[in-house]
Amino acid sequence: MTTDTTGTQAGATTASPAPPSDHHAAPPGADDRSRRTWRGTLSALPWIGPSIALIALIVLFPAGVMIFNSTRDISQSGVDRGSAGLENYADVFAIDALPRVLLNTVVWVVVVVGLTVVISLALANFLDKQFPGRQLVRLAVIVPWAASVVMTTTVVYYGLQPNYGIFNQFLADIGILEVADYGFTKNATSAFLVAIVVAVFVSLPFTTYTILAGLQAVPHEVVEAARMDGASRSRTYFSVILPQLKPALSVAALINIINVFNSLPILRIMTGSIPGYDADTTTTLIFKLIQSDRRVDLASALSVVNFAIVILVIVAYMRIVKPMKGVDE
Numbered sequence: 001m002t003t004d005t006t007g008t009q010a011g012a013t014t015a016s017p018a019p020p021s022d023h024h025a026a027p028p029g030a031d032d033r034s035r036r037t038w039r040g041t042l043s044a045l046p047w048i049g050p051s052i053a054l055i056a057l058i059v060l061f062p063a064g065v066m067i068f069n070s071t072r073d074i075s076q077s078g079v080d081r082g083s084a085g086l087e088n089y090a091d092v093f094a095i096d097a098l099p100r101v102l103l104n105t106v107v108w109v110v111v112v113v114g115l116t117v118v119i120s121l122a123l124a125n126f127l128d129k130q131f132p133g134r135q136l137v138r139l140a141v142i143v144p145w146a147a148s149v150v151m152t153t154t155v156v157y158y159g160l161q162p163n164y165g166i167f168n169q170f171l172a173d174i175g176i177l178e179v180a181d182y183g184f185t186k187n188a189t190s191a192f193l194v195a196i197v198v199a200v201f202v203s204l205p206f207t208t209y210t211i212l213a214g215l216q217a218v219p220h221e222v223v224e225a226a227r228m229d230g231a232s233r234s235r236t237y238f239s240v241i242l243p244q245l246k247p248a249l250s251v252a253a254l255i256n257i258i259n260v261f262n263s264l265p266i267l268r269i270m271t272g273s274i275p276g277y278d279a280d281t282t283t284t285l286i287f288k289l290i291q292s293d294r295r296v297d298l299a300s301a302l303s304v305v306n307f308a309i310v311i312l313v314i315v316a317y318m319r320i321v322k323p324m325k326g327v328d329e
Contacts, residue, residue, distance in 0.1 A: 088301035120207035145205030214248025
């Protein structure tokens with residue numbers, strides 16, 4: 001008995017090959033999802049449009065004007081005399097006081113932000129405890145935040161005036177000063193240090209409440225588990241609670257860096273009457289270039305440099321600290 005394989009072979013030879021699979025083909029429903037996304041964006045535009053327009057009006061447009069002015073030759077009367085190229089930037093880096101101003105800026109930002117975060121961390125831990133009158137203490141912490149920065153700085157400024165300042169008189173009454181005639185606001189170093197104290201004082205409420213919110217978000221089960229495992233209070237705090245506070249601490253520090261770097265009112269009131277640039281930061285130097293020297297073009301160039309420094313600091317901070325990275329990642 002013979003087996004006929006002719007039909008099988010013929011069928012095998014006549015069968016058409018399967019079409020090659022297209023690996024780049026869009027998955028089913030991708031076009032529908034894309035259309036839904038665009039429809040959702042367009043439907044949200046009436047709600048987010050005013051915010052976008054506001055950002056463009058008060059952020060992007062002034063920034064564009066600032067960059068444009070930094071490349072122009074503008075007279076003291078405000079007349080645009082044409083392009084200056086990069087000459088204004090060269091003049092900025094040729095300012096004799098710039099190294100001292102940059103050093104002051106670094107000291108100003110590092111000391112104010114560092115003290116603010118450390119003191120706020122202690123305050124937040126205190127306010128997280130149960131004690132009589134806690135709500136009143138929490139409300140008291142908000143007072144520097146609710147008050148005007150200009151008003152607070154002005155009160156301190158006049159309180160430190162020689163002979164009639166209430167703080168000067170108090171220091172004389174308790175024996176720290178021989179007589180109440182020391183000019184705290186007349187000396188560049190002492191005025192700068194007082195400005196640092198005021199800046200820390202007005203920065204505490206926001207930072208404290210940011211860290212307090214982070215503390216209250218720490219799961220109690222994790223803390224209890226650490227204590228049941230025999231961890232001491234200090235070990236529990238530094239190994240369990242503090243790592244959980246990384247997002248809150250990082251965001252608070254980042255926002256303080258931006259605010260303090262660009263802070264003008266405190267230093268302007270406290271050190272503005274001191275001649276020279278010994279108590280200036282880059283922000284107050286910009287103000288002096290506009291007000292005293294009437295160099296809008298030079299001030300614009302320094303503003304661009306200031307903006308670039310802020311961006312570099314933020315980028316470096318984000319890469320090093322990684323504030324958006326969770327503790328479990």
